[in-house]
Every structure is written in structure tokens, then in C-alpha cells.
Amino acid sequence: MRNAFRVTLAGLPLTLSSCASMYFPPAPNAPLLTQKGEASGAAQVNFQGNFTAQGAYAATNHLGIIGTASFLHTDKKKKALDHDFGELGVGYFTRLKDKRVIEAYAGYGFGTSHRTERTREGLVTDRRDARLEKYFVQVNYSSKDSKTVHLLQRDWPISYGTALRVSYMNMYDFRLNNQPGPNETNILLEPITWTRVGLFGPVQFQFISGSNFGLRHRKYMKAANSVFNFGLIFSVGGQQGRR
Template identity: 35%
Template sequence: MIVKKLRPLIVSTILFLLTGCSSMYMPNVPATPMFRNQGEGYITGHVNTKGNISGSFGVAATNHVAVIANGSYVKNGIKSNEEFAQKLVEGGIGYFAKMGKNKRQVLEFYGGYGIGHTLNIDKRASTTGFEAVETREMDFDKIFVQVNYSSTKKRKLNLFGNKNELNYGTAIRLSRVGMTNFTIDGIDAQKEENLFIEPVFFTRLELFKGFQLQYTTGFNIGIIDNEYLKAGNSIFTLGVSYNFGRKK
């Protein structure tokens, strides 16, 4: 109970500490379908003020096995001192199960693989706009394992006279990210790799059957002290998710 009350403060503090760090890697919003039965599907989309767009899709192949796919795109800072652009796609397979006396909790385990590309440009202001000072570009791949947990409140939230289901959850991801190609100003540079711990916290409010509004926060921690491939970019998004094919 104490941890739950302190969680927003902990997250805010860590995000504050990480603000201003520059990294060649930006984590995407992980898939958190929280499946309950075979044949259930899941689709979601998220966006934030930095222009980071993420989407996920998943399907429960059996009563315990599911597959997921994620994609994200971000491009910002075109008219600023630093431009950042990244594309990332990934897929995975995992196991899910309902838990608790009333089966209100869901636990999921996933493992998967992804590839991506990042362009990072340092600039300086000039009389004609912004000029590039240093351009860094990398291709990368990633291997991840992920644990998802969610719980649905027994009492529903009253909103505009209707009772809406509210659930909250956590996804903890361990990602090994490695550069497959890295250049600085077009010249090959020393490749880096890192192991990231990526906790994510989400809250969902069901607006109508299967359709939910989702708020997500998170951060990443880099195990290796790198110069370019390091922690520093947080997750802060608002999105929608839709679960279909769910049995009562």
C-alpha cells in the first residue's frame, strides 16, 4: 500500500533526474494486452508531446500462449539545437494466465526481437536557421524479455453517470540493445551495446466495452556506462487500447 502511494513520487523524481540526458536510444511503449482467453485480440496506439508515436498488436493463440508486435516512430527537434529521429519494430511470443480468487489479475511473460534505426543531429543557430555540427546515425537490434501484471478494480469508477472499469498495471522489460552499424559524420565509429531495465506503469479507464483510455509513464536504466547508447529517454504517453474477442 505504501509503495503504491509513493510510486508517482518515485517515478517523477527519476524522470526529473533523467531530464536533459542525450541518448541514441528511445524506448517504445511495450505491448500490455493482458489477455484472458483464446481468440482475444488487442490493438493500441500512443502519442506524446515529443512526437513519439507507438502502436501494438497482439492475439491470444491459445488459452495461455500469445504473440505480440510493436512499432514506434519519433521525429522532433527539426528547428532546435538537437534533432532526433527513430524507427523501431519488434515482435514476441509469450505466456499469460489469470490469477487471484476472482481472476481479476493477469500475469504475462514475453520474449522477442526487434530492429531499429536512429538519426541524431547536434546543431547550432545561424543567420539562415540551424546548421548541423555533428551527425550520428545507427542501426541496431534488440532482444527483450518482459513481465506484465495488471489488476482490475472491483468497484467501477462513476464517470458522467456511467460506471467505468478501471485497471492498472506494470510492465518490466529487460532489453539488450546493440548497434549493428554506427557512423559519426558519415565515418564508421566504435559500436556500443547496453542492457536496459525498462519499468513502465499504466492506468486504463474503459470508456465502453473493450475500448480503453490509457496513460503510461516509464523510464529506462542503462547497466553499461556508454557515451552514446545509454539511458536518458523516458516514456510519457496518452493512448487508447482495444481488446476484442474477450469472453465474460
């Protein structure tokens, strides 16, 4: 719990700071599937207003399919953002002897991003438009640590986990102030940790913290936005244990 809190504090400056990146990453999809027929879903948001919906399904006892859709639409006085992005992946999952889960996925993502900067008087000073595509691999792992907290006259089960996503990002059809701009690519490393608290039945509260790091120096396609989300996750048809 303490480690997750420290990671969150480290990521907050990136989340709250202004940046020119055209990419706002959704959190990695980490359903932690356990058996054929299991289904998982999640709805999450961060402080920037980036809403993420996720789903997963176990097609066999070891083959999982994941999907993610994220939307960020804000129109403030000095800045407007419109970012729509979707991902689809397929991969392998297995249950360990101590009932933990490990998953590995590969997938593809695509979307559009628009950014407008204005003066206080409403005059547009900078307009950026781009299409995005992404190829990614990721590994999800549920931690051995777990605990139960007694609060409000009931027990709250708490579990932890980690994920690492490596993404190749391609920004194309980029237009800067309605003129052709430089298309850019980058490789992003996105490590995250999550904490899940059982609420009732299959529903859990999920808190994700982390960041991302760009392996290439870029002006517009860079790792400038941290991964920080909170929301609800549920799974049905799966085995019991640490997830």
C-alpha cells in the first residue's frame, strides 16, 4: 500500500503539469482472467477527465481477449482537448499454484487527438490535429501481498498487482495550425501498480498509479502524461483467489 502511494505521488506532478503531448494513455487493461468463460469489465477516470471503459473475455482456459476505449473531451477557456482512442489485444493467462495470476498480451490501438490553445480573450494561438496508432505488449501480474481491513463494521479485502506495457506509438497526418507538421514516432514504457478493494460480490474499487517513459526525444509524441486512474472493476465466471 505504501509503495503504491509513493508511486502515485511521483506521478502526480506529471499529471497536473501542462504538456504538449498529443497522446493521453489509458491505463493498461489487467483483468487477471482465470478460466474459460470468465468476463471482466471496468470503468475508470483520472483527474484530467480521461474516461476509460475496458472489457475482457477468456475464450479458452489460457486465451484472453481484451479491449479498451478512452475518451477525453474538455473545453476550458485557454485550452481544449479532444482525444479518442481504442485498443484491442489477445494473449495468454495462467493461474499459479498460490492462486495468483500472470497474463501476457499483444495488441493494436488507434485514435485521433486534437489540441487547441487560446489566449484569455479567446484568440486561437495554437491548433494541433493528428491520427494515432499503437502496437503494444504488456504483462500483468497479481502480487502475493493481500490483506483484509476491518472498517465500518465489515471486512474489506485488499489485493495488489503490477503491469508493464511497452508501446510503439505512431503519430501521422499531423497538422500544426492547419499546415502539415512533422509526423513522429516513439517507444513508451508504462509501468503501473494497482490496488483493488472488494466492495460487494464481484465488484471492486480499483486505484491505478504509474507513469510512462519515452525512449526517444520527441516534441509532440512524448511520454508527458502519467497513468493515474480510479474506478470500478468486476469479473464474473472466474475462480476465487488473489487478483
